[in-house]
Structure formats: C-alpha cells, structure tokens
Amino acid sequence: MITTVETALVIDDDALMREFIVETLRRNGIAVTETSNGLDAKRMLEERQFDMAFIDLKMPGLDGMQILKFMKTSHIGTLPVIITAFGTVEKAVEAMRNGAYDFLMKPFSPEQVEIIVNRAKDWAGLQAQNTYLKEELGWILPHGRQMVGQSASICKLMKDVKQVAASNSTVLVTGESGTGKELVALAIHSLSERSSQPFIRMNCAAVPDALMDSELFGHEKGSFTSAVTRRIGRFELAHHGTLLLDEISEMNVGVQAKLLRVLQEHEFERVGGSNTIHTDCRLIATTNRNLKEQVDKGAFRQDLYYRLNVVPIVAPPLRDRPEDIPLLVKAFIQRFSQNRGKNAPVISLSDEAMAGLQRYPWPGNVRELENLIERLCVMEQGTEVGIEKLPMDGHSLPAAVAAESDGPSDAMFSIPDIEHRTILRALKATGGNRRRSAELLGISIRTLRNKLNLYRATSRMPEDI
The missing domain is CATH 1.10.8.60 (Helicase, Ruva Protein; domain 3)
Known part of the structure; x- marks a missing residue:
C-alpha cells in the first residue's frame, strides 16, 4: 500500500507518448523511471517500489493487461493507471476490475494526468491516516466532549484556548496527569482554522527510543531491518493540521535536536531518505513535568524549550x-x-x-x-x-x-508527598503490578518507573513493594 506519490514508472512502446507523460510527471515533482516494453517493466516492479505506474494497454510481448494481472497476483502495492486508445473502453473497464486505479483515454492533456496524480495523492494520504488511526491503540478522538466548569481557573483556561486557537503559534500545555491536557490540545485544534485538517497525536512515553525517528519523520523501505515498506511519519500525516506530542519530556535528547530543526526550518527527511520534505503543521506539546527543571538537569534542550514555550497554557488540577x-x-x-x-x-x-x-x-x-x-x-x-x-x-x-x-502535619500540603503516598497505595492495591498501577494513576509506565527510581535513590521505597 502506498502512502505518498513521489515515484512513478511509465511503460509505453510509443516514444513520443512516453516522453509526454514523463515530462508532465516530472513537472509535478515526481521521480520517473521509463521503459518501452512489458518484460523490463515486470523486472523493475519486482526489484523496486513505485508509487504509481502508467501502463499502455497494447504493447508487443507482455501487454498492459498481463502486467496488471501480474501486479495483482504478486500483491504489488503500486497504483496502476492504464493508458488506452479510443475504441477499447471495454478493455479499460476490464482493467479497472483487475485492479487498475484509473485510466487515461488517448489523446489526453497534461491537465488530465495531473488530475489523476492529485487524486492519487489524496487517496494515499487517506490511507496513511487510516493506518495511523488503526495503529493508535485505544486512542479515539473525543468528539462531542468538552471542557466543563465555571470556576475562575477553568474560565481563564477556556479564554486562553480561544485566543491561542486564532494563531498558528506553538503551544506548550502543562499540568498534572489527568487534568485534561489532551482535551485542551484538541479544543485548540477544533477552534482553529486547521479544524478540518488532521489532528495527529503521539505519546512520546509510549514509543521506544529506537523507533522515535521513524514515528515522527517516517522511513523509507529498507532503511533498517524491519522496514519492509515506506512509512509516513506523524509530521507528514499532520500536514496542514495539528500534531500533538504528548509527554514530550520523555523524548530523548537526540530526537529533540531533530525536532528543533523541524520547528525552525519546517522541513525534515525520512529515515533512510534523502529527499527534503516540507511540512506545515501546528505543534502542541504537553507535559506533566517542570520542563525548566529538566533543562537545568540537562535532560531537556534549552533551545527546544524556548521554541516550545511560545504560548504556555496550564491545565489546573x-x-x-x-x-x-x-x-x-x-x-x-x-x-x-x-x-x-x-x-x-x-x-x-x-x-x-x-x-x-x-x-x-x-x-x-x-x-x-x-x-x-x-x-x-x-x-x-x-x-x-x-x-x-x-x-x-x-x-x-x-x-x-x-x-x-x-493531623496538622505539613506533609498533607506537600504535592510530592501526596503523590508519593498515592503511588504507594496504587502499588499495594495491585500487588506491585506496575502496569496496572500506572493505569490506575493515569500515568505512563515510564513515568511510574522514573518515580520509583527516585524513591529508591532517596530511600523512600518500602521493602515490601
């Protein structure tokens, strides 16, 4: 399955027609490979991945219909477009039934080629977004949900959200776990001019460090052992929309440098790729940590912190x-x-x-x-x-x-002490099961692990847990 339209194979024994299609595609920024016969085309399709293929229906040797059937039986994900002459409409219909994405009737104009390419790009984008939503386990966009409250703090939050939504500035939403930071991010997106475009989310704490680059920027086929096909990253999926990076404090410093470049230059490359991809998306980051303290500890880049903290919003407890x-x-x-x-x-x-x-x-x-x-x-x-x-x-x-x-102990007013007692109660209630405890507490397993390491280092971890 293709997720972008960047490469194409043109197969036609008519040199003038082939050159016409190739030049039209190249003017639209597509890298084109061409061949004049079906046998070479079959070999190329076996060896390389193409996003689209423009195939002449009538050619000597291996004709367009045979190539189409080969692609279908071999499960080649390239989108095939059949080129046919007047009087062979029935063949074109048969080709569509055999897996052709579209067809061009000779003679045709460059505009007709561009229409098919743009339609294919839209289709590929929808496929990529659908794949993302299927992989995003447990995440359903909370349509119909709203921020509820009449307190001074929530009224200020709603006012800030409306004001920030009118801009394209980067937003940093801070607050304790469970305060609704993701809902704040969704509200900003829903009230903005980007509301009809994708709202893409990534939980930085849930992605292993080794896969963070691929998740954010995507990867090319063969860029690493398990990269069996090209993958579109979150920045491409969020093009023209909004990208939410949840728990950004959990992102490793190496990826932070790459994220900083995207925020500054609005461009990146996929893992294993050389083409520079431009992106237009609004970034919203959330964290339940004090990022300034993380900067002081060297765990978070100072330059990235200032790039993210353009518009700070606090979700009240x-x-x-x-x-x-x-x-x-x-x-x-x-x-x-x-x-x-x-x-x-x-x-x-x-x-x-x-x-x-x-x-x-x-x-x-x-x-x-x-x-x-x-x-x-x-x-x-x-x-x-x-x-x-x-x-x-x-x-x-x-x-x-x-x-x-x-009792009058000062500890009852200490947020770290309340947090410490709550975490220990959750661990006791689950018999020491960290994953279940994290679910009860509404935090990531990584955040819980960091808290427990801190308690051990400060001798605040009971021996029976």
Whole structure:
C-alpha cells in the first residue's frame, strides 16, 4: 500500500507518448523511471517500489493487461493507471476490475494526468491516516466532549484556548496527569482554522527510543531491518493540521535536536531518505513535568524549550476547582448512563457524597473522577449513591478524606508527598503490578518507573513493594 506519490514508472512502446507523460510527471515533482516494453517493466516492479505506474494497454510481448494481472497476483502495492486508445473502453473497464486505479483515454492533456496524480495523492494520504488511526491503540478522538466548569481557573483556561486557537503559534500545555491536557490540545485544534485538517497525536512515553525517528519523520523501505515498506511519519500525516506530542519530556535528547530543526526550518527527511520534505503543521506539546527543571538537569534542550514555550497554557488540577465537580459529575453521568441498559434508572449522588467528592484531593484529577463515575454507572443498582458507596483508591471516601486531613502535619500540603503516598497505595492495591498501577494513576509506565527510581535513590521505597 502506498502512502505518498513521489515515484512513478511509465511503460509505453510509443516514444513520443512516453516522453509526454514523463515530462508532465516530472513537472509535478515526481521521480520517473521509463521503459518501452512489458518484460523490463515486470523486472523493475519486482526489484523496486513505485508509487504509481502508467501502463499502455497494447504493447508487443507482455501487454498492459498481463502486467496488471501480474501486479495483482504478486500483491504489488503500486497504483496502476492504464493508458488506452479510443475504441477499447471495454478493455479499460476490464482493467479497472483487475485492479487498475484509473485510466487515461488517448489523446489526453497534461491537465488530465495531473488530475489523476492529485487524486492519487489524496487517496494515499487517506490511507496513511487510516493506518495511523488503526495503529493508535485505544486512542479515539473525543468528539462531542468538552471542557466543563465555571470556576475562575477553568474560565481563564477556556479564554486562553480561544485566543491561542486564532494563531498558528506553538503551544506548550502543562499540568498534572489527568487534568485534561489532551482535551485542551484538541479544543485548540477544533477552534482553529486547521479544524478540518488532521489532528495527529503521539505519546512520546509510549514509543521506544529506537523507533522515535521513524514515528515522527517516517522511513523509507529498507532503511533498517524491519522496514519492509515506506512509512509516513506523524509530521507528514499532520500536514496542514495539528500534531500533538504528548509527554514530550520523555523524548530523548537526540530526537529533540531533530525536532528543533523541524520547528525552525519546517522541513525534515525520512529515515533512510534523502529527499527534503516540507511540512506545515501546528505543534502542541504537553507535559506533566517542570520542563525548566529538566533543562537545568540537562535532560531537556534549552533551545527546544524556548521554541516550545511560545504560548504556555496550564491545565489546573481538580483540587483547585472543587466548585466544578458537580458539573463534571453531571456531565459524566449523562455520558455513561447508556452503560446501565435501556430500563435502568439514571443515578444521582447524595448531597453528602457530593460534598465528600469536593473535599477529596483528587491525585488523579479529572481522569480519576471520570473513572469513578463510569464505575458507578456500571455497577450501582439504585438511583441515589451515598458517600459510603464511593470507593477512592481502594478505600471508602470518608477514610480517604480523613487520611489526607488527619493531623496538622505539613506533609498533607506537600504535592510530592501526596503523590508519593498515592503511588504507594496504587502499588499495594495491585500487588506491585506496575502496569496496572500506572493505569490506575493515569500515568505512563515510564513515568511510574522514573518515580520509583527516585524513591529508591532517596530511600523512600518500602521493602515490601
């Protein structure tokens, strides 16, 4: 399957016609190989990868129909365009049934060739985007979702999003895990002039370092052992649209240098390729870390930090906007009530339960609240949910709230201490299973591993975990 249109093979025994097609394609920036007979064409198709092939239907020896059938049985992904003379329309129709992408009826103009090429480019782009969406496990664009709240912090966030969306500037969205940084990025894209173009996401923490270049910039066939076909990277997929780099603090320094070049020059090369590709996409980066501290530690490039931090936006933690919790609960109940079945009543929370939710510190932020409401919509049989039915991190809500408010210790106000206790509780609740703990906490396995390494280095890791 092709994902771009950059190369073409022209097969025609008529030298003038062949030269005409070759010149038209080259004027459109396509690298062209030509041949006058079907046997040479068959050998070339076996040895090299072409994005398109323009094939004359009637040639001595191996004709166009035979080449087409060979391509189909050999599963060659090149898009074939059949060239036919007037009076052989039936043959053209037969060719289309045998896998031809399109056909040109002689005589034809350069504009007709360009129309077919542009149509093929659009088709290839859609195929690349479809492949990306299939590979992006678990990721569904949250259409219909919205930022909910009336607090001062969320109103400021919404105002900033609207203002930033009108520009093309790079945006850095910071905030704790679960605060909705991806939703902020999607809102910026949806309100921008690029809203009709692709919104492409890549979680930097989920991509191994060895594959980061290929994921971002793509690769050519044969550029490394497992590169059995050309792959389009995220920057090409996001052309004219928006590229979200989630958890950008997890990107290694080597790739950071290449990313800096793209932000400065708006161009790059695929892995194993020599052609420079120009890109026009808006970049939004998110992180739950303090990038300035990462710069000071040498873990993040200072020049890239300043390139990303053109427009900083902070997603506020849920504990700082408890007045928004009733609105969020209502929105989540409406969304998840369909999971209760047709005749099941819609649940509601008692006043005491709602007050308890507003007192809880929410280390997992909005994601933790969302997961809780979904669980209640699925599991609760009654209509009203009391405070005693709200399990928080393996404990009842009153116990969880009390644990955070017991005694006058300064540690209860320390975010790192709250984070430390929450991570240890998650590990105990899952029997030490790191992947499950990361899912409960709403963070990546790499982030959890970094936290645990820090706790070991500072002797804050219990021996029983």
